[in-house]
Amino acid sequence: MKNFVDLDHVSLRYGEDGDGTLALQDASMRVDGGEFVAVVGPSGCGKSTLMKVVTGLWPATKGGVIVAGREVDRPLSITGMAFQNPTLLPWRTTLDNVMLPLEVAQPHASKLKRERAAYEAKARDLLALVGLKGFEDKFPWQLSGGMQQRASICRALVHEPSLLMLDEPFGALDMFTREELWLALQELWIARKPTVILVTHDLREAVFLADRILIMSARPGRIIAERTVELPRPRELSMTYEPYAVGLVHDLRDHISAARATV
Amino acid sequence: MTDMALPTPADTPVRRKRRPLSRSKVFRRVLPWLVVAALFLLWQLFVDGLQIEPFVLPSPTAIFAAGWQWRGPILDNAWQTFMTTTVGFGIAIVFGLFTGVAIGSSSLVYDGFYPALIGFNTIPKVAVVPILIIWFGIGTIPAIITAFLLSFFPILVNVATGIATVEPELQDVLRALGASKWQIIKKVGLPRSMPYFFASLKVAITVAFVGSIVAETVGSNKGIGNFMLVASSRFEVPLAFAGLLVTGAMGIVMYAVCSFIEQRMTGWATRSTDSAVFTPGG
Numbered sequence: 001m002k003n004f005v006d007l008d009h010v011s012l013r014y015g016e017d018g019d020g021t022l023a024l025q026d027a028s029m030r031v032d033g034g035e036f037v038a039v040v041g042p043s044g045c046g047k048s049t050l051m052k053v054v055t056g057l058w059p060a061t062k063g064g065v066i067v068a069g070r071e072v073d074r075p076l077s078i079t080g081m082a083f084q085n086p087t088l089l090p091w092r093t094t095l096d097n098v099m100l101p102l103e104v105a106q107p108h109a110s111k112l113k114r115e116r117a118a119y120e121a122k123a124r125d126l127l128a129l130v131g132l133k134g135f136e137d138k139f140p141w142q143l144s145g146g147m148q149q150r151a152s153i154c155r156a157l158v159h160e161p162s163l164l165m166l167d168e169p170f171g172a173l174d175m176f177t178r179e180e181l182w183l184a185l186q187e188l189w190i191a192r193k194p195t196v197i198l199v200t201h202d203l204r205e206a207v208f209l210a211d212r213i214l215i216m217s218a219r220p221g222r223i224i225a226e227r228t229v230e231l232p233r234p235r236e237l238s239m240t241y242e243p244y245a246v247g248l249v250h251d252l253r254d255h256i257s258a259a260r261a262t263v
Numbered sequence: 264m265t266d267m268a269l270p271t272p273a274d275t276p277v278r279r280k281r282r283p284l285s286r287s288k289v290f291r292r293v294l295p296w297l298v299v300a301a302l303f304l305l306w307q308l309f310v311d312g313l314q315i316e317p318f319v320l321p322s323p324t325a326i327f328a329a330g331w332q333w334r335g336p337i338l339d340n341a342w343q344t345f346m347t348t349t350v351g352f353g354i355a356i357v358f359g360l361f362t363g364v365a366i367g368s369s370s371l372v373y374d375g376f377y378p379a380l381i382g383f384n385t386i387p388k389v390a391v392v393p394i395l396i397i398w399f400g401i402g403t404i405p406a407i408i409t410a411f412l413l414s415f416f417p418i419l420v421n422v423a424t425g426i427a428t429v430e431p432e433l434q435d436v437l438r439a440l441g442a443s444k445w446q447i448i449k450k451v452g453l454p455r456s457m458p459y460f461f462a463s464l465k466v467a468i469t470v471a472f473v474g475s476i477v478a479e480t481v482g483s484n485k486g487i488g489n490f491m492l493v494a495s496s497r498f499e500v501p502l503a504f505a506g507l508l509v510t511g512a513m514g515i516v517m518y519a520v521c522s523f524i525e526q527r528m529t530g531w532a533t534r535s536t537d538s539a540v541f542t543p544g545g
Contacts, residue, residue, distance in 0.1 A: 055439045077441035087433045091454050091531045103450065105440040139531060159440070 001033030001068070004195050005054055005163065010063035011220070012049055023049040025220035026063070033162070034193040038206035040252060041216030042260040047199040050221065051165050054197065055079045068162065077105045079163045080156030080194075084171040086148040088140035094151050095136040098123045101159040108159055126154045129191070130184045146177035150184065157188065166198040170205065179237055182208050186234060203249045203256075204240050207231075213248075215255045225255055321501035330505030340490040341509050344475055347403055347486065349517075351410025352471040359415045359467070360460070363422025367456070368448050373427065384416045388474060392481040406478040406486060413474035414467035421463035425456020458532035461525035468517045476510060 007029045014020035023046040031037045039047050052058040053065055056072040065072040080101065088097045102108040102119055112119055127136055130150040140148055149169060156164060166185075170178040186209060189196060200206050206213045207229055215225040227248060231239055239245055303323045309315075310322040317325050330337060366373050366380075388409055395405035429451050437447050479488025491506035 052435070055435075057435055057438060075438045075441060077439070079439045081436050081439050083432045083436075085430070085432055087430055087436065089433075089451065089454070091457075091529070100450065101436075101440050104437055104442040104446055141531075155436075165439075 003030045003066075004033035004035070004068060005029070005031040005197070006064075006066040007050075007054070008064040008066075010053060010060045010065060012046075012053055012058060013061045022220040024053065024060075025222055027216075027222040029214055029223050031195060031197060033195050036189055036196045036198070036209060036211045038198045038200055038210035038213045039216060040200060040203060040206050040213060040256065041221065042218050042256055043201065045216045045218050045259070046221030047216060048167055050216075051081075051167050051197065051199060054163075055081065055165055076163070078161050079165055080159065080161035081165045081167070082149075082152045082156040082169045084168040086140070086145075086152035088148055088151055088155075090140055093137050093139055094127065094132065094143065095120070095123055097140065097151055098127060098154045098158050100155060105159045123154070123158050126158055127151070129188060130154060130181075146173050146181065149173060149181060153181075153185065153188070157192070157194070160192070160194075162194055164194045164196045166196065166200075168200055169198075171201065178202070178205070183237070185209065190234060203252045204245075206252070207245045207248050208235055208237070208240050213252060215252060215259070217259045224259065227252065318498050318500045321504055325501045326504045326508065329499070329501035330508070333502055333505070336490065337487075337505060337509060340485060340487050340506075341513065343403070343485045344406075344472070344479065344487040344510070345513055347406035347475040347479075348410050348468075348471045348513075351407040351412075351475060352414050352468055352517075354407070354411045355415035355418055355467060355471065356464070358411070359418025359463075360422055362415075363419040363456070363460075364426060364448065364453070366419065367423035367426030368444065368452060370427075373423070380416070380419070388412050389477055389481065392478050395478070396482040401482050401484060403483075403485075406475040406483060406488075409478035410471040410474035414471035417463040417466045417470070418460065421459035422456050425459040426452040429455060458525075458529045461521065461529055464521040464525070465518055468521055469514050472510060472514050472517070 007027055009026045009028055010024055011022070011026060012024040013022045027046075027050065029037075039050060041047055049058070053060050054067065054072070056065075056067075056075045059073065067076055068078060088094075089100070092100070099119065102112050102123075108119070124133075124136060127133060127150075130153065132147060132150055132154070135143060135147065135151075140151070143151065149172075153166075153169060156166070170181050173181065182205060189209075198206070198209060210229055213227045213229060214223045215227075216222065217224045229248065231245065240249075307323050310320055321329075362376075366376060391412065392405055392409055395408050399405055399408070426448060429447070433451055434447055437451065442450070475486065476488035479486035480492050483489045487506050487510050491503045494500075494502040494506060
């Protein structure tokens with residue numbers, strides 16, 4: 001689907017009486033269905049705000065937000081989200097954590113009781129796909145940080161959302177774990193082709209994972225440039241050290257440094 | 264180092280296995296009894312050594328003797344106190360849970376009611392008892408109400424805190440799925456506040472005893488509070504002390520019950536680090 005996500009000159013000011021921080025100003029972006037887009041930018045540029053606007057968690061102050069052909073005026077239940085903090089529920093096992101969205105999101109919630117076995121099998125498949133087979137009945141605190149993050153991504157995907165929003169999901173992990181999860185995420189994406197918007201600070205991550213990279217300005221944020229990543233899929237980690245990817249990382253870096261300098 | 268002073272928590276259903284206790288664990292279990300015994304022994308030696316008069320400070324043996332002699336009335340009155348305390352405590356649990364959820368889940372209700380609640384909690388409950396007696400007469404009801412008034416506040420505050428401090432990201436995850444406010448409370452807020460809730464029960468049960476005994480002392484014809492008042496007015500000091508000991512024992516028993524339920528219900532919150540399965544490589 002063309003222009004699955006369509007932000008048209010969106011501004012957002014926090015606070016009710018118009019004197020809060022202006023987080024976004026005239027931000028415009030388009031993401032096609034099934035596309036993997038990364039958003040990079042200097043810290044505090046409103047990347048997370050952008051996520052909230054797209055998912056309908058915060059209404060835009062100005063401008064139009066259209067997702068899946070519909071004006072966004074309240075939270076969309078077609079999204080899955082994962083954050084830097086895995087936010088798993090410590091009183092639930094890994095499997096139950098992953099199944100949480102199914103208890104809430106329609107139409108799954110009303111079918112869950114009757115088709116529990118089928119749903120559970122699906123959740124187990126998903127966990128196996130990210131290498132968590134055998135950990136379904138463990139509690140989150142029995143998993144390492146990387147495993148928790150994998151479970152968190154499974155939770156974001158279990159209800160088969162057509163839009164996956166990832167807010168620095170690998171930010172708190174060490175480099176090796178991070179790279180492993182890039183591969184796992186790429187595999188998931190190739191298998192299911194959801195539309196992904198990934199917010200990240202890690203430029204190599206953006207280059208490795210995304211079809212297209214959007215660069216944001218310093219606050220108030222807007223999209224100032226974009227780059228298409230011309231690397232074949234499935235990508236390999238070594239590709240990020242080849243001249244093309246390195247050049248792209250440098251190019252992105254220059255843009256972000258320039259954006260930072262204007263603060 | 265991860266052991267608790269209380270009986271070690273049976274962490275999770277997965278790990279609940281009876282293992283033979285090591286020597287240090289046996290010692291840990293026995294230690295509280297040893298401490299109590301040692302205290303009584305010191306007390307006895309102190310009183311005997313300095314020949315303190317029984318109406319100033321009776322010795323433990325004198326207290327136990329008096330307690331045994333009057334065991335009938337003591338049990339009778341202790342039962343009354345136990346009953347008023349648990350009824351008041353029970354009402355406090357229900358009330359504390361409901362208002363805690365209401366206050367914790369809405370910042371409007373929170374802002375509106377919290378100052379009034381703080382003000383109310385600041386009033387010494389001793390001062391309320393005479394009013395309760397005017398309304399309900401001498402006896403059981405003022406004691407129940409006082410126990411309730413003292414014990415609901417810690418429960419309410421803890422439940423409200425647990426619910427109000429749900430991580431914003433987690434709320435976003437659920438809201439983005441179309442979850443209603445009540446669903447977020449049910450799936451996340453309530454389970455999350457359970458450790459706070461059970462911790463508060465341990466505080467609440469002890470102050471509930473304080474409440475019912477205060478009420479019995481100020482105006483009642485029954486209960487341990489009244490019993491001690493009568494005993495001391497007759498200068499039967501050992502008997503008054505026996506009443507104190509019985510109260511302390513009831514408090515410990517109820518605390519242990521709450522603590523046991525807490526470990527059963529929220530083992531996930533008091534897990535020990537050595538149970539973590541660490542698999543490197545994420």
